[in-house]
Amino acid sequence: MLNGLGVWDIFLTLTTLTRGYLIWKVVNLLTRSTTGSTNVYQEICGQWVQTNTLTMDNADWGTFVRYAHRVKSIVIHNDSLFGNCKTIDVSILRALSMPPIPPASILFPQLRQLVCYDRRDEIYPFVRLLFGPKLTKVDVRLEASRSAQLAVLPSLAAWCPSVKKAELRVWRERPLGAGGINEVRALSDVVCKWRHLEQLSCGVGCLDDKAILHLGKLNSLRSLQLRISSHLTYHSVRQAEHGPLFQFLDHIHMVAIDSLSSCTSFFPLFSSLPPNITISPYAPYRSEGLCDLFTDLSVHESSGVLEDVSVEDHFQSTAPEEVFTIETLRPLLGLHRLRILSLETFYSFSLDDNALKEIGSAFPLLAELSLTADRGSNRHSKISVNGLITLLGLCPHLTSLSLTIDATRVDDIEPERRPGGGISNLNIDTLRLNDSKINHPRIVAAILFDVLPYVDVFAWEWGAHFDESDAEIYRPRWVEVQALLGAFRTVQEWRQPGFLPM
Structure with missing residues (x-):
């Protein structure tokens, strides 16, 4: 409690003040316990349904100012960005920006954070009133x-x-x-x-x-x-x-x-x-352009400090098709301190087991590897399940992995031995295989469970440019892999001492 006023009373005060609908998140509103010695930070998120046009009199504004000094964070949403939020009515904005009594000093003197996702002109006269010297x-x-x-x-x-x-x-x-x-x-x-x-x-x-x-x-x-x-x-x-x-x-x-x-x-x-x-x-750009970019990075005199190199394409899908190979990535292979390599591109990757081995050998500290494409990689990727296992052995610190493989190639796995000679990564819980091909879900699931016992597999979930006929073939098979992995984990849990299945 603060001066006998509880959080719900403050909520009602703000509701009375607005007299309309308003999604307005007021964070870190400081209240005190009944002893007055303990600080309790509450988060208040009010939603009010508009009933009439807002009119604010002197008493309303006085109430508003009296409690404004407690507010430390204000977030103003917009329903075009947040589906569960309502846009502030224009009448509310005008009333707040033209108070009956001009504030004698800064309206929110303790405000530390201001977030405004509303781009209407009417919001900015009120936003201007929120500025203060403690805003960080x-x-x-x-x-x-x-x-x-x-x-x-x-x-x-x-x-x-x-x-x-x-x-x-x-x-x-x-x-x-x-x-x-x-x-x-x-x-x-x-x-x-x-x-x-x-x-x-x-x-x-x-x-x-x-x-x-x-x-x-x-x-x-x-x-x-x-x-x-x-x-x-x-x-x-x-x-x-x-x-x-x-x-x-x-x-x-x-x-x-x-x-x-x-x-x-x-x-x-x-x-x-x-x-x-x-x-x-x-x-759009060419593979040569990306290679030149990586070259300029690698020859910089301080390139040895690089730990994270990420490329995220944002252009439209009308670009001509490009295929990235290990030669595109080769300039980066000298950056041995790299922990994150993420190429989320519109184009395709054409990599094989040897290329993946080069990547793994170059980056022994790698924690995240993402070579994702929006189209076509299933036509070009030559990475086998065995190549994936080799990468896991070379990069034991991996926690996140996303790439396209050809999981139809399981003939090189020796049936009388554990896959990869006992290589196992306990850190990766999500494996994204994009538009990867697969023929034998049970064999692939058994192999993945041995080397990635805690992993969930996601494939054919995004990418508007893969062949839908391929998706109809391969998506159900990867769904079966995921179901089998869940079943294998359940059996493993049952075998733990003291476990009693429900």
Whole structure:
């Protein structure tokens, strides 16, 4: 209890205040126990069905202000993003943004986190009232074409100097289009005001040279996501006299709008590469382009620090078919500290047992390997079940594995011996085999249970470009494999001492 007011009373107070429907998540509302000595953090999530148009009088606003100082986190949802949430009614937004009594000071003085997923213009006058000096985490979505929304950014910079984690997700109808000068300037100006940033995500938003130089000098910055384009050369950053840039960065996520080569032109800005690099291409590319990207990474003087290299395709499915081979990946094979290699691509992989053995031998510390494609890998993959077992033996630290195999090839498994000579991985619980082929579910299930006793297998679950006639053949067989693995585990549990089956 706090001053005799319980959590439910506060809920009713907020309900009375809104007099309409509102999904509004207020987190970390501080209340006290009856003794007044124990702090209890409650999470209140209210949902109210609209009954009439909101009218807020002086008493309502006084109640609102009286309890606003307890709020530490506000999340404003949008029903287009969260199916179980309702969009705030416009009348509520107008009432909240035009109070009968203008606040004498900051409305939410203890607010630490602000998340706004609503991109309507009417929300931003109220959002502006939420800014305060103690705000350290901001996540807002803006439409690049709406000047009224971009106009909020200067206030965000002026009123919230202590921001450490920021996501400024700029949305545009044409994500591949060049950012307008107002958008670039607005984003860059607010970023340059923050001197304590630890994480920054600009989505597909652009930053100018001044902002890049500012971020590069921040000792606090650990994670950065930004848009890279061949139109953004950062020439003045290259020419300026400055010390090491981004030397404390742990993770960089580069959104490559037009070509992978734009990423390679950004690498020289790093005095030392961050250990974790994610690249999201938004335009089709060739296998040679990906190989060149990996080559530029591997020849960087600090490439030995790399632990995570991930590529996540985001372009449309109209690109011509490409097939990646071990030659595409070969430049990475010298990065022996790699723990995560994830290529979630639209294209196909053509790998065999020898290629998989090369990968396993190159990365003895590998914990996650994902070579997933949206189409065609079942026509090209020559990885057998035995090749999969060899990889498990070479990479004992694997906890996650996703690739395409040809599970019809089980003839090289010696029936009188345990598969793989007793190799067993107890860490992997999910094995994603995409559009892998299979002929003998019981044999494959028995082999997998011996080498991966705790694994669940998922195959033919996604990928809009595989042949549906193939899916009709192979999907039921993999479903049978999964059912058999579950049965094998049940029998194993029954054999444990003291186990009594229900």
